[in-house]
Amino acid sequence: MNIDKQLRESLSKALNELYNISIEADNLVLQPTRKEFQGTHTYVTFSMAKQTRKNPQLIAEELGNYLVEKDAATASFQVVKGFLNITVHDQIWSNKLLTISNCEAWGQAPKGDHLAVIEIASPNTNKPLHLGHLRNICLGFSVSNILKKAGFQVRKVCIVNDRGIHICKSMIAYQLFGNEDTPDSIQMKGDHFVGKYYVKFNDVFKKEVEKLVASGISHKEASQNAPILKEAKKMLKNWEAHEPETIALWEKMNRWVYAGFSETYQIIGAEFDKTYYESETYLLGKDIVKEGLEKGVFYQKDDQSVWVDLTDQGLDEKLILRGDGTSVYMTQDLGTADLRYEDATFDRSIYVVGNEQDYHFDVLFKILKKLDRPYANGLYHLSYGMVDLPSGKMKSREGTVVDADQIMEDMIKTAEAHTKELGKIEGVDKQEASALYKTLGLGALKYFLIKVDPKKRMLFNPEESISFQGDTGPFVQYTHARISSILRKAQSTQVPLEFDPNDLTLCTSERALIYLIDEYPAKVQSAANGYAPSIIAQYIYELAKEYNRFYAEVSIFNESDSNNRQFRVVLSEQTAKIIKSGMELLGIEVPYRM
């Protein structure tokens, strides 16, 4: 049992015995004691004042006395106004460390059979991935790792948007201006190659619209009648009619894109258990429409279009099926939700999708609830904000995006330059060195994307490259490398990884470190419950910072008492383990030297 929980249970008993107040230990909250006061755990007694008709300070003192007398962990206490600050015996801390160090995988919850399906990165096949996709991918994979750590089975899925008018746009542009070029023939990554024609389409389209407007046609009409758009629409019809030539072109260009995507995925470390293609799922959902009509959840208008009325829940009426019987986005998403459940009976299904679709998912989930889907209560939209540039929004049509491949390459190069400047890895062979640059560069990037609350939009300034100091990936990685160095020395000087926990006096930073280490499993749980990787990032940063403080405060190998020396080595070892484990949850590797 962790120390926090033990104290809460004793407090729960105390409240019951002293004041006849019954509060479950799980419902009590202890906060970390602020640095300027003595102790590690603080209980706030103000809220007890009314029920007990006593002043908070007195309550704190009575509780404190009870703990000292009855609770084995409590050594002493200090009361400041309504705050009970508890000091725990050093032996409790050091024994705690011993227990944890004997534990196989601290933080790993027992594996259960609950399944979480998580949809990550749903790219279009008409352009390469950009920084927004990276935010999505980092969040998504991190949440999957965290859920696994918290005991879930996890299934990572990707749905590729490989059909539709926007795909036809790059196809028609290629047909018109491609000159039979291929990614190979002009040495270009396939997704960038296709993206080039998507941009080309929009250039041509824009010019055609301008021309039409100049000849006196309204802008709206012009943008519906631009010749190249008509061509694209024609191509979509051909595609839907399975016209062989169109299908062949479509397949060829999509292959190029997938080759490009998989390179990007490999660098960032993205792997999926299942990939769905919209070309295979876009007709799904029509049977659900029927079902909804029969159940009276949907209704039909005179023109045969099908709607759902959500005005009772503060939303609007929403179209489910067009009057001509063709699908809309919602139809499809209803269908894929069912498909996903048929493929794997999940308890939770998480959609990592940008916040411009908040409303869409709100509606989708409410409809599935109305349809009494057994999985409806496990649905969650992990919504994240846009990534902005100093110049404003990223717009792929206008080419103002931060390209995913480019930013990763830049980060890796920056890491290389920085590492070489510091000159600490001389003697490391080339292959290992370039792996290190990748670890550091991507570590900085991923940490940057994960550490903030997903809901907030974030600003990315390419001019000021992502920092390697302070609250960053490389800071944490550095701490790990530093500890690794200690452990190498411990091994070479044959310091045993064991100590006597009952013969130690700890200093503040040592207690603080064990406190943090002890909290790791609880942090994993709360990150899993809230689908919030930033909790882990914050926690790991705190841990690394505390270690560096410890490192500066005390000496390890110059410590004269051998038991104390060994204790500090074990403490270092355990800290490193958690840093490694926690960074893994964020999808970030950790180096042994840098």
Place this chain on the structure above:
RNA sequence: GGACCUGUAGCAUAACUGGAUAGUGCCCCUGAUUACGGAUCAGGAGGUUGGGGGUUCGAAUCCCUCCAGGUUCACCA
């Protein structure tokens, strides 16, 4: 116009869900390396938590209202 999201120091971010003097990083200033890694550590400067009301022992947090920015409300995806 309706709905939803966001607003904390020059910039970036946190606050255990209502608790102590609002933490932390970048930037700026001052210090620390004969010792285990200075991508580090210690100290300092910088705040009317967008504004105004309210609720109570206590508010960045809850309620009302206004302001700013964003997203969305299509027989688009």
